[in-house]
Amino acid sequence: MLLSRKRLLTWAVLPAWVVITILAVPAASRLSDVVEAESSAELPRGAQSTEVAELTPRFPGGETAPGVIAYVRPSGITPADRAEAEADRRALAPIATAAIAPPQPSRDGRALMLTVPLADDDTLTDKAGTLRDTSRAGAPPGLEVRLTGPAGAALDVGDAFERIDRPVLIITVLVVTAVLLLTYRSPVLWLLPIVNAAIALQVAGAVVYLLGEHAGLYVADGMSTILNALVFGLSTDYALLLLARYREELRRHPGRHRAMAAALRRAAAPIAASAATVSLGLLCLLAADMGFNHALGPVAAIGVLCGLAVVMSLLPALLVVLGRWVFWPRIPRYGDAPPARGAWDRVGHRIAARPRLVWIGGLAVLGALSAAALGMDTGLDRAHFLTTTPSSTVGERLLAEHYPGGQGRPVQVIADRPDAASVTAALRNSPGVADVGAPLASTDGRLARLDAVLADPPDSEAAERTVRALREHIPDARFGAGTAAEIDLADAQSHDRRVVIPLVLGVVLLVLVALLRALVAPLLVVATVVASYSAALGAAWLLFRHAFGFPAVDTQVALMGFLFMVALGVDYNLFLVSRVREEVGRTDHRTGVLRGLAVTGGVISSAGLVLAATFGTLGIMPVTMMVQIGVLVSLGVLLDTFFVRSVIVPALALDTGPRFWWPARERPK
Template identity: 75%
Template structure:
């Protein structure tokens, strides 16, 4: 409490407000150049994206010890349904010679398929940050003036990197523009002011620049891994939480401007009263994200600190820069609805007052009916399929997937992603005896002569369960070896995601519950709030699955969706319930329980609904991304936030609080006494 008072005095002092502004201007000037380099730190591929400690990760780490270990294959498929002609062979040979300047090593002559209808050219490339650029040169060369009737496709790791690079090209700027446009629209509708909407937007922009700069510096100097798509999640998270916190502060500031003649004093009071729920909210999201540090999957592990940095950036801006700006600009910033000292708040009878009265009439029936709606939506998740194959990695069918199909049709086994076995001695005989193995390559010795690497072609596609079973059999047949790449990587990722769900989800629930217990000083209320948020998650999952299956045409959910969706839904969904219930607690302490619940709902209804729309919009923008996983995360979180905002928070939680009575605050002091000092009722504004 003392710390919040000091911070409030610093941000709203008549002289210190200018110092705060100047400090933030200096921070932004320093941060912008680094923030602009964030995309340079994004990695196309890395062992950091693989499960920590898995066999496939060890294989990737050992790869540089072998000749050409840093090579990524660029496989070019030449297919003619009527049969390869001499002219086709000449074309493939000409491409081989022309691509020698791009390749990282010798290019073997084109390999013909047994059916005589395909040729395969393997162009080795250096697997570094320029992989997609090298792959683009290959694609441009082989598809230039292609002979009629000859299909030419680039696939392999290089082709996949190129497809992902093409999909993300200039996308981050487009996503940011769409996000700003949506947030602006919600703020204009909320405030109906030509100027006030700019402040939350400016705050979000500053938060994003500072967060991006910190993430970039950590990537450059602390080896923080940034995968493609993480910057989009960071954009959505920072814009969402910063705007939400700003909306809450603005609502409290507007209230206090009617009670205080001095705007500095009004902001000091507003900041002190808003600090507890805002800081608790930021702590909930940050600690929830940091639970990902217990994850083994590289993407999950790295997202935790990146997301926490974004949330802390938003918190710092809303608790310091925004109050200073509001006090500097004065009351006119609310024009045309300027709150004056002594003004009477708008009369009761707004939408949230009416909702509150209807909920209070039959609270038990209301929360039972609301729970039934959530259960019906959650039933949509029954029979959900998880695990997207490579073909559906992007929302459109990429060229590398077409090339992979062509090679699989004309060559035995999967040529694009072989399994690699690293051992101290040759294991060729044991590998050939494993069912599901189509071909075993020639063993290759490491540069120091201590290890052997053998490439294994499987009969089944790497994404299939049959391929994963074959990997399990290979590992059983050669227990002293490390088996990675191809289907082995897919198996390890699936196992890691299952591990992360088992470990991280209980951690998140425990952290959120503890924070709610500390803030609300009760046990029953936090348990009920957690239960409603979890219920809204499963309802959103069921509704999303129906959309994905029948509207989007996705055959399955990405394996990361369950964890990512749960994390964002619980951490962010609890926010609105936290804002509501903390305000209800404040009002109950000044009146009776029923009045406090209805006043809390009426006073927070408008601002929390606006905040929910902002957050749903920022995550909904992910739906335009080409990466299927990001589309699914965006849709799931957006639906979940809307459900939580307009059903759980506005109807079910107030109904539960009213039905439980003072037991809602058990074992806290509010469950045992009637408040001594009752503040006169004040009309709620909506």
């Protein structure tokens, strides 16, 4: 009777997932509709620049992201050039949020600058494209025309993501397929993890879309790419682990349903613990100040839980319905002997000969790699935001040659209306300020806003010093946009690293303690994962500096890399140690450690390759931050899979002996 109910449940699951998938696909295809393009949405919570952005709608024209068009002719601007700039001003007037001022000539007579105020909303990228196309269409020969400013930068980023999002997903599928084919050498079995991951992607995309559309969930540019990599990688990993356990149980049980029930009973705990570790670690981002970081946590956690739901329900049903033949040509039969001693069994016995020497030597290697991170430079300027030089950066450089350095991205200053005169005077008398615009009154008459053009380029240290000094000496004003926003972003990232990293470590430790019912093992595992992250960061910096030619690491990479590496990297240690605990319960500690490594080594290595390949595909993106996150996580996963998890952790477990399970007084059951 119980077996009959299981069969009925199996056949009920398949049509249920067919219906869910049919409903999810249309919703997932509309995920881009809820992506918010406003630059202010990603600003740090509670920062001055965020306050300025929030107050901006109270002024005529609302929240704007100006497009600055630079017209440059080295031999000097001609009457035809002036006529072209004036014609562009008239043509672009319908899409501007306010009247467009006449083109401003440079003092050397070689450049014109046209500033077009645009609404900072979901239409910004499209309107910036109109600015670029219109200004270039009728340019006289020899006149260089470039779009820069916030609108130009937004257009560059939008173009980069639009060109690469789908190709990255396609390449990810192809790479993962290749790894699975090499792993299983089966013409059929590799399809199941791919199908499950594809369905998980659709379900996750649909849930995120629905929450973004109807519940106000914030989805930023770039989140869909991270979501794709995370869901595809984790779903495939979980599928590999369940497949490996199911294959084992098929040798022990004559019926497929009983084999799957046993596989789920033994694999559910570590897989669920993995999903809990990753999703709770991601939700720690809710404590972040950065708008992007704060919003990424819930979006990514949704993806993890959707992947878990698919793998733990749809995949078992498919496997049971399809039967043993899906493993062809290596079909597991009831009563078959376990596989012969493999490579990981041999590795384990070599480690067991001198475990203390192995883990000390392993930590020395990690320490040497970590030392490379001590010389790491953090903080990319706008010129290196993309892997190629953005058009807006070229335009900004052109403006810097003919106008004050901060002309393309002035600092916005908001003060109470009665203080406007004194704030204006203080700004004009401040070192590092090249020009101050006339105050603009808010629609309610209570506030005043003015633009302060800095003498130095917006990304320079001199500009940062100027803004920090202005904030200190003019406390009655609030400073935002341009250099002020970059300062707040850097400060918020620093805050997020100090707050989120300890939270993630705490969450990971608690999940491991709950799963293993021990304290020493979780502490050692977390310590090795942190060491693995530090080593990967050092190795990645060497690659960034000497192979990729990046001058620095984006401020977001350290936190994102830590989050994905610790939350994901601990998974493989979790799968290993939970299996070791199970084996130790059947025999002695040493035998249990070696047996656990032998039976999990192959599948965890395959899972590590899949996850590394998945994140590695981010390396083809034109966005430097994404490339750096992809390279860092891939390096970290490979290092953790083939060195930390396979060598250092077993060595520590063997060296500590039964104390590995302290405070348990007896061996685990």
